[in-house]
Amino acid sequence: MKWFNMIEPSPLGCNRMTTEQEMMLEDPDYTDFIRKVERSTGINLADYKESQMKRRLTTLRVKKGFNTFADFYDVMAKDKQLLHEFLDRMTINVSEFWRNPNRWEVLRDQVLPLLMEQNPGKLKIWSAACSTGEEPYTLAMILADKQLLSRAQIVATDIDDGVIHKAKEGLYVERSLKDVPVEVAERYFRAEGSFYRFSESLKKEVLFQKQNLLTDRFEAGYDLIVCRNVMIYFTEEAKHKLYLKFAASLRPGGFLFVGSTEQIFNPLQYGMESHETFFYRKVQ
Numbered sequence: 001m002k003w004f005n006m007i008e009p010s011p012l013g014c015n016r017m018t019t020e021q022e023m024m025l026e027d028p029d030y031t032d033f034i035r036k037v038e039r040s041t042g043i044n045l046a047d048y049k050e051s052q053m054k055r056r057l058t059t060l061r062v063k064k065g066f067n068t069f070a071d072f073y074d075v076m077a078k079d080k081q082l083l084h085e086f087l088d089r090m091t092i093n094v095s096e097f098w099r100n101p102n103r104w105e106v107l108r109d110q111v112l113p114l115l116m117e118q119n120p121g122k123l124k125i126w127s128a129a130c131s132t133g134e135e136p137y138t139l140a141m142i143l144a145d146k147q148l149l150s151r152a153q154i155v156a157t158d159i160d161d162g163v164i165h166k167a168k169e170g171l172y173v174e175r176s177l178k179d180v181p182v183e184v185a186e187r188y189f190r191a192e193g194s195f196y197r198f199s200e201s202l203k204k205e206v207l208f209q210k211q212n213l214l215t216d217r218f219e220a221g222y223d224l225i226v227c228r229n230v231m232i233y234f235t236e237e238a239k240h241k242l243y244l245k246f247a248a249s250l251r252p253g254g255f256l257f258v259g260s261t262e263q264i265f266n267p268l269q270y271g272m273e274s275h276e277t278f279f280y281r282k283v284q
């Protein structure tokens with residue numbers, strides 16, 4: 001679309017840009033901020049969809065009283081608390097146990113049995129962009145209920161130290177348990193004031209690590225990679241590179257489990273085929 005077509009007519013008769021349109025214009029202040037953030041943190045904001053990211057960060061900048069991203073960065077470089085708030089705002093950490101329950105049933109009843117059949121050894125499982133732990137702990141509960149914990153190792157990673165800390169703590173509000181089957185919740189959670197504490201023994205089954213999916217190297221030989229509700233924030237180019245990396249780190253026959261808005265267009269280009277909705281299998 002040509003730029004002049006995007007300008008909305010204002011009620012006063014002259015043409016006026018919407019905030020969204022203003023933000024899409026080349027903005028040296030923001031571009032410079034992106035460069036400095038990458039240099040100091042290794043996080044490249046340009047890999048994330050620009051309009052969403054810029055909107056979130058602009059809201060934070062204005063709330064903190066800075067007129068420009070340059071001023072915002074100067075203070076953030078010295079102020080750890082502000083840096084944490086920035087990281088918090090750029091990484092959206094919402095998660096739940098058993099998010100989209102019927103997909104976890106497919107994992108439990110169809111995918112896991114296939115994986116057990118093809119790999120008689122230990123299953124190597126990775127929850128990528130695990131946020132506060134709901135996803136890897138859902139995996140741990142499912143494996144425990146199938147008495148498969150000793151046959152699997154679960155690694156969980158996220159770019160954000162803060163969420164990893166919370167995951168290790170394992171304390172959750174009731175809302176994040178809403179899709180956990182009642183009898184499962186009774187087995188693995190204990191009420192603590194208005195919170196719920198996740199089982200100490202299952203916690204030990206998950207190894208948490210900090211990792212940036214877009215820049216760090218991946219281990220190979222995974223049977224199952226669960227990566228949900230983070231790819232929607234990435235640009236098409238960043239997603240493409242990530243799918244290539246995931247495919248390379250799966251063993252043949254291994255599965256990639258994605259979020260419900262993250263279907264892969266033409267998975268064969270990555271050497272994967274669609275198995276069940278939101279599950280892709282590396283071609284053997």
Ligand SMILES: C[S@@+](CC[C@H](N)C(=O)[O-])C[C@H]1O[C@@H](n2cnc3c(N)ncnc32)[C@H](O)[C@@H]1O
Binds near residue numbers: 091160214
């Ligand atoms: C919306 S949460 C998804 C949590 C969980 N996977 C789920 O579906 O419930 C997105 C997570 O992605 C993480 N994240 C964002 N960018 C990342 C990156 N480049 N590498 C690794 N994790 C990232 C955020 O810190 C956040 O915890």
